């Protein structure tokens with residue numbers, strides 16, 4: 001971030017006061033900050049009390065062995081019971097839990113809490129019949145259909161940690177996750193709908209399972225449970241594969257749920273880090289459910305008659321925390337949509353279902369901004385009362401457009417900062433308290449310790465930038481990286497050992513009022529459309545291609561996606577000039593290795609890469625090229641002429657999709 005940008009930020013003068021009626025009736029008011037400050041643990045204990053526990057906890061927080069936290073120690077709880085059964089028991093069985101909207105136009109389903117309870121119980125019985133026991137891992141690779149929610153909750157009910165793999169990831173990515181967490185059952189579907197056409201999922205599962213086979217030819221995956229969604233042809237292994245409509249539909253709807261220890265693993269969610277190997281973020285039960293359900297009620301000011309819609313895919317943490325666990329634990333009515341953002345379709349859904357709370361990502365907002373306000377202006381969106389944003393910094397212009405055009409200039413916008421690791425929203429305005437400031441996530445929520453510090457861990461003064469840290473443990477915090485306690489300590493807790501801060505990997509700035517502005521990642525992690533991708537992971541994918549000798553990947557600013565993947569590759573001598581289709585060939589290769597989301601926007605075949613004398617690639621210089629800037633200081637390069645060779649290649653290798 002340049003000095004120029006930093007000083008521009010503090011000149012944001014626009015403020016949006018909370019609507020008076022919302023402020024008067026807000027779930028969380030100003031006093032919460034002081035209350036949480038005076039006794040943080042009591043504050044989180046109150047939040048946990050909103051849930052139904054089997055055995056109540058003896059201790060709110062055990063932080064005697066940092067960074068390994070235990071929350072609500074001694075308590076027992078079942079996440080599925082909290083998300084489903086307790087609403088039915090309270091007499092709300094007829095309330096709609098999910099208004100599901102399929103991608104093909106007339107395909108919709110409304111699912112009540114009573115129906116959801118039956119489905120989850122049946123699925124739990126079916127999984128038990130397939131040999132799934134408490135503690136076993138289950139991988140889920142599915143489109144946005146109600147069965148994915150049922151599958152997750154059935155796992156939670158049994159205490160079998162799930163790992164949901166985004167349906168856009170490749171067979172290789174799925175295989176590495178199955179292997180890392182040793183999943184013994186995979187739940188999938190024949191396919192899903194993407195942009196109007198059926199696209200297959202089962203073949204990727206078949207391939208992934210084959211890849212996980214050991215020397216004896218046996219995979220650890222014993223069964224694949226398959227939902228029929230598109231009706232397309234599938235290869236079938238009679239011993240291994242089971243249809244959902246046979247196993248689940250015929251199972252009993254009676255299932256007695258066991259209460260699990262508060263620290264029992266709930267799920268593992270893989271995310272990119274600055275090395276190639278994805279990290280398995282482990283979330284446990286009591287603290288995670290407390291953090292997500294409380295913040296969902298707090299930040300979105302959820303009321304009984306709200307219709308809530310989070311557009312995230314269930315394959316990401318936002319889908320876990322703010323589509324499945326948070327809203328369902330709160331007994332909310334929500335919309336779930338199978339498709340991707342398309343002109344007008346979202347606003348049609350807002351109008352049809354009278355959506356009142358809407359949560360999406362800046363990349364989608366910028367896409368709609370580009371298409372013009374005539375499209376949303378054609379719909380009646382007066383039901384909306386609150387808007388949220390997540391995944392990357394929202395530029396002030398996009399914030400103001402969102403507020404005016406989508407929110408009719410009456411809905412507060414909450415810019416929510418958090419991570420896969422934090423599990424719950426950490427930094428955000430409170431809609432009934434905070435005067436919103438376009439572009440700023442404002443400050444830590446009550447009970448959250450967030451600060452911006454310098455290299456020594458000293459809090460920076462207002463008006464300066466530094467590193468974002470979390471200074472206090474919080475209920476939904478990750479407990480470790482699956483199978484790798486050391487990497488957990490090294491990655492998040494080694495930067496400020498004296499203070500014991502959690503280092504988030506983001507740069508941030510405090511403006512003149514002390515409000516926080518997120519400035520993006522400071523490590524080798526990119527943020528493309530609100531999704532984290534590691535530069536190293538994509539470099540490894542490129543280098544695994546037989547024609548590539550070396551690769552460097554940078555995230556370059558992109559108007560729509562925030563950042564875009566730009567790759568610089570050196571070919572092996574044996575590959576000659578790579579042939580006329582080399583760029584397309586390599587882009588497809590990355591798609592196959594990781595998934596379409598990682599496909600480089602641009603690949604430049606270059607003769608050399610800029611390196612320091614110690615051999616470290618200077619990504620900063622490559623970023624200058626990718627962002628069409630004057631190349632910066634080259635004096636630390638081992639060979640200062642390299643950048644001239646690279647710049648000669650500029651303009652080649654751009655791609656359209």
Ligand code: WT7
Nearest residue numbers: 318390391392393415416417418419420518532
């Ligand atoms: C990274 C976490 C949290 C769910 C989606 C992404 C960036 C997230 C914001 C925001 C600025 C944001 C950060 C963070 N980020 N929200 N409101 N303002 N940046 O989860 O894949 O774990 O990525 O996303 O850089 O570290 P994730």
